[in-house]
Structures are given as structure tokens and as C-alpha cells.
Amino acid sequence: MNFSIIARCARTGQLGLAVASDLLAAGRFCAAAVRPNIGATFTQGVPLPRNNRLALNLLAQGWGPAQALKEIAGNDSGFEQRQTGIVDREGSVAVHSGTMLRAWSGSRAGGGFAIMGEGINGEPLLEAMAKRFDSIPGDDLDERLLSALEVGRDAGAGAVISAALIVWGRRDHNDMDLRVDFHGGPIDELRRVYADYKPTAEFYDERARNPRNAISAKEFAENLKKRRAREGS
Amino acid sequence: MTFSIIAHCPRTGRFGVGSTTFSIACGRRNESIRANVGVCKSQAFYLRHVDVLALNMLEAGHTPQHILASLAASDPDFEYRQLGIVDREGRVAAHSGALVRPWSGKIVGESYAAYGNVLAGPQTVEGIVAGFLEHPDAPLEECLLEALEGGRDAGGQAADGVPWPERSAWICVTGQLDHPEVDLRVDLHERAVDELRRVFERFSRLERRTA
Numbered sequence: 001m002n003f004s005i006i007a008r009c010a011r012t013g014q015l016g017l018a019v020a021s022d023l024l025a026a027g028r029f030c031a032a033a034v035r036p037n038i039g040a041t042f043t044q045g046v047p048l049p050r051n052n053r054l055a056l057n058l059l060a061q062g063w064g065p066a067q068a069l070k071e072i073a074g075n076d077s078g079f080e081q082r083q084t085g086i087v088d089r090e091g092s093v094a095v096h097s098g099t100m101l102r103a104w105s106g107s108r109a110g111g112g113f114a115i116m117g118e119g120i121n122g123e124p125l126l127e128a129m130a131k132r133f134d135s136i137p138g139d140d141l142d143e144r145l146l147s148a149l150e151v152g153r154d155a156g157a158g159a160v161i162s163a164a165l166i167v168w169g170r171r172d173h174n175d176m177d178l179r180v181d182f183h184g185g186p187i188d189e190l191r192r193v194y195a196d197y198k199p200t201a202e203f204y205d206e207r208a209r210n211p212r213n214a215i216s217a218k219e220f221a222e223n224l225k226k227r228r229a230r231e232g233s
Numbered sequence: 234m235t236f237s238i239i240a241h242c243p244r245t246g247r248f249g250v251g252s253t254t255f256s257i258a259c260g261r262r263n264e265s266i267r268a269n270v271g272v273c274k275s276q277a278f279y280l281r282h283v284d285v286l287a288l289n290m291l292e293a294g295h296t297p298q299h300i301l302a303s304l305a306a307s308d309p310d311f312e313y314r315q316l317g318i319v320d321r322e323g324r325v326a327a328h329s330g331a332l333v334r335p336w337s338g339k340i341v342g343e344s345y346a347a348y349g350n351v352l353a354g355p356q357t358v359e360g361i362v363a364g365f366l367e368h369p370d371a372p373l374e375e376c377l378l379e380a381l382e383g384g385r386d387a388g389g390q391a392a393d394g395v396p397w398p399e400r401s402a403w404i405c406v407t408g409q410l411d412h413p414e415v416d417l418r419v420d421l422h423e424r425a426v427d428e429l430r431r432v433f434e435r436f437s438r439l440e441r442r443t444a
Contacts, residue, residue: 024435031263031412049412173281177261179418182432193421197257204256211278211313216334216351217234217256218397 001102001119001158002026002044002083005129005148006033008091008112009141014175015040015087016167018145020152020160020187022119023047027164027179032056034168037089039065045082045101045118055086065094083107085114110134115148117157125155142167142176146194153187163190176201199224234334234390234397235259236349238361238380239272241323242373243344245408248272248319249415251377253402253426255351255390260403260418267292268407273300275316277333277350280308287318297326304328315339317346334392342366347380351397353388360387374415377404378433385426402429 004019015034019026019042033052034040041055051072058068065086073079073096080098083105087093091112097105102119108126113133115126132151133144146165153160163186167176178193180186200220207214215223235254242249250266252259252274265274265284273287283304290300297318305311305328312330315337319325323344329337339348340358347361364383365376381402390397402425406415417432419425 024439025417025432027418028413028416031416050410053411171282172285173264174261177263178258179260179420181418182435193257196421200257205281208278208280211310211332214278216392217254218392221255 001160003115003117003120003125003129003149003152003157004042004044004085005113005115005133005145006040006042006085006087007114007133007141007145008040008087008089009144010091010112010137012141012169013037013089014141014167014169015089016141016145016165016176017042018149018163018165019044020149020157020163022158022160024162025179025181026162027166027177027181030164030166034166034174035060036168036170036172039086039088041084041086042116043082043084044116045098045105046078048076048078048082051076051082051084055084059086059088064088065092069094069096083116083118085109085116087112087114117152119158120152121156121158125152125157128152128155142194142198146191149187150191160186162186165190165194196221196224234351234392235276236347236352236357236361236381236384236390237274237276237317238345238347238365238377239274239317239319239325240345240365240373240377241271241319241321243323245373246321247373247406247408247414248321249373249377249404249406250274251381251402251404252276253381253385253399253429255397255400257401258418258420259401260405260416260420262403263405263416264288266405266407266413268411268413269321269409271297271318271320273316273318275314276348277315277330277337278310278313279316280314283314283316287316291318291320296320297324301326301328315348315350317341317348319344319346347384349384349390351390351392352384353391353396356387357384357389360384363387372406374404374406374433377406378430381426382430398423399425402426404429404433
């Protein structure tokens with residue numbers, strides 16, 4: 001059982017992916033699934049991580065998502081055992097849900113995003129994820145993707161053990177790449193990791209730019225804890 | 234506040250990295266390993282683009298030693314950085330700057346390097362190497378995990394005599410394909426290396442076939 005969303009942020013041009021799965025460490029199938037200024041893609045069902053690079057290479061060559069998906073279909077004898085989605089840097093989307101997947105399976109394409117679900121409890125889950133993602137366009141892409149996963153969880157998706165959240169911006173490395181590989185409540189756990197990582201990310205960048213004046217990571221973590229205690233009280 | 238091992242397996246040609254730290258989600262640094270090219274893992278006030286740059290230089294044909302010299306010449310804060318580079322011929326270069334927080338240091342071996350900072354002492358890095366070399370015939374991913382466990386058991390991270398927990402951990406191995414063969418992570422946990430072992434055991438039993 002897998003559900004995922006790939007998306008482009010219309011405001012920032014960031015590209016991202018979030019997935020939850022009953023397979024161990026779904027994040028390991030996300031290698032090279034997002035490429036800055038090119039697109040985002042994901043293949044689930046029977047995983048095939050090599051599709052990621054191929055799909056984005058096709059976009060980089062100049063194909064749109066629809067033709068890229070056709071090329072992938074022709075290249076893969078197991079295409080009907082998978083779901084494959086592609087979104088490009090302009091927000092164009094193509095998505096395919098194979099005919100040989102566990103029920104219920106389906107996909108939904110929106111403006112700048114695609115949602116895929118396999119072995120889930122029905123189409124309303126995809127609707128709920130899409131509605132949530134669409135309803136907070138002013139939020140950061142990472143928050144919108146994670147929120148969509150949470151809505152999927154709350155819509156009764158079923159038991160998952162891993163989750164991943166990936167966002168790339170303009171840089172030649174990811175802006176965010178968080179994972180929970182093996183956990184009884186991986187989406188809750190991903191939210192916990194995200195809540196600590198998000199305010200820390202800028203600190204990690206700044207201490208590298210200016211090591212002479214940097215405080216330690218432990219000091220930063222303790223300050224964050226204190227600040228939260230103050231704000232909470 | 235981090236210790237790592239990078240390696241090239243002379244038997245199989247596979248590359249691997251293992252890392253653990255107090256910081257969150259050290260495995261997000263997936264730019265540090267590139268299949269059929271090499272590994273460059275920087276840490277201690279690391280600039281993330283450095284690993285990408287070093288691997289681009291490896292891909293262009295430069296040696297690890299030359300890349301290290303170029304990085305040194307281009308970075309006024311190089312003495313705050315710690316990094317290791319290994320290429321597909323098993324050549325290794327590593328740097329542990331004089332201004333990296335203590336205890337910090339490195340051990341460079343045949344096709345591997347182990348290094349860390351804010352450690353209990355040299356015994357941590359020695360523990361990494363001992364763990365890595367303990368089962369030379371084991372798959373690289375097992376050696377990497379045993380290296381992290383060896384570093385942990387030898388004292389791990391500590392500042393002013395006070396131990397720091399490993400809160401995130403990561404092992405990644407690439408083979409002939411572009412995407413990793415093994416890529417397992419713990420992003421935020423009080424005993425991240427223990428937890429990574431739990432994930433790895435599950436992976437080894439059930440999941441290898443899907444990779």
C-alpha cells in the first residue's frame with residue numbers, strides 16, 4: 001500500500017515529493033526523483049527507482065510529461081504493475097495507474113500536482129489529499145506535501161511503516177529530504193522530525209557560511225527547546 | 234559532532250558511506266555519494282555544494298588529492314572543515330582542519346577514510362576502523378554499519394567530557410546502477426545507531442529483493 005504526491009510550487013518553482021508506504025524505507029525508491037528546474041516524478045506499486053532518472057532525463061531533453069510517460073510505458077514490461085507520475089517545471093502533469101495493481105488503486109492529476117494511491121481504501125482519499133494540497137497555496141511546499149500525507153492518513157489509508165518528504169529548490173542539492181524508514185506511525189513521526197528540522201535548516205546553512213561565529217548544534221537545539229517552552233507557556 | 238566512514242570496496246567496486254551525528258537527518262546529504270564516481274562527504278561546518286563540486290571534479294578526471302588541494306585553495310575557512318574523498322580506484326584523500334571542534338581527527342586506510350569531530354577521543358575513530366575491518370568478507374553495507382557501531386561503542390561523540398547522543402544515522406551503498414542499492418536512514422532518534430541496526434535487520438530479511 002502506497003500513497004504519494006508529487007508537486008510544483010507555483011510561487012517558488014520548488015519541486016517536491018511525499019510518500020507513505022507499507023514497504024520498508026520508501027525513501028530509498030525516491031533517489032533522483034526530483035531535479036531542480038526540471039521536474040518531479042515517482043513510481044510506486046512494484047517499485048522501479050530507475051524510472052525516476054529516466055523520466056527526468058526525458059523532461060530535460062525537452063519532452064513534456066505526457067510523452068515522457070509514453071516513453072516509460074514502452075520501456076517497461078511491468079508498466080501495468082506500477083503507478084507513475086510526472087510533473088514538470090511549468091506544472092504540467094501526467095500520471096498513470098496500472099491495471100494490475102491491488103485494489104483500490106487510482107490517481108488524480110491537479111494543477112501542478114499528481115496524487116497516486118495503491119491498495120488504499122478508495123478514491124475519497126485522493127480527493128481529500130488534493131483538496132488539502134490546493135487549500136494552502138501560501139504555505140511552503142514541504143508543509144503542503146506533509147499536510148496532504150496527513151490527510152491521507154486521517155482518511156483511513158491503512159497501515160504504513162515508512163514515509164519520506166523531499167523538496168528541491170534552486171540549489172544542486174535538496175532543500176529538504178526527511179525520512180522515517182520503519183515505524184508504527186511513520187506520518188506522525190515524519191511530522192515530529194519535520195517540526196525540529198524546519199527551524200534548524202537555516203542554522204545548518206549559516207554555520208557553514210560563517211563558521212567563526214557559529215554556535216554548536218547542541219546549543220541551537222537547547223535554545224529551540226527553551227524558546228518553545230516559553231512560547232508554549 | 235559527527236563521525237563518518239567512506240569506502241570503496243575493492244572486491245565489488247561498490248561505494249559506501251556511513252555517518253552518524255547529533256544533527257537531524259544526516260542522510261539528507263545524498264549528494265555525497267555518486268554511483269561509479271565516488272564519495273565526498275564533508276562535515277563540521279560543511280558547505281553542501283562542496284560534495285557536489287568534488288564529485289563533479291572526480292567525474293571530470295581529477296584525483297582526490299588534487300581536488301582536496303583545490304578546495305583548500307578556494308576556501309578561507311578550510312581549517313573549519315572536515316572531509317574525505319574516495320574514487321573508483323580506491324584512492325583516498327581526507328582533511329581534518331585545525332579549527333574543527335575537538336576532539337577531531339581522521340584515519341585514512343586502503344580505500345577508506347574514517348573521521349569525526351566533537352568525539353570522545355581518538356578511540357572513536359579507531360573504533361570506526363576496527364568495526365569496518367572486522368568482517369572483511371561481509372557486504373559493504375554490513376561493514377559500514379559495524380563501523381558506526383564501533384565508533385559508538387568506543388565512546389562516540391562527547392564535548393568537554395559529556396557524551397552526546399547520535400540522533401541521526403545513515404548508510405548508503407551504490408553499485409553499478411545509478412540509484413543506491415542500500416539507502417537506510419534514521420533521522421531523529423535518541424539512539425540512532427541502534428535504531429539503524431533495527432532497520433537494517435528488517436531490510437536484510439525482507440526487502441533486498443525490491444531494490
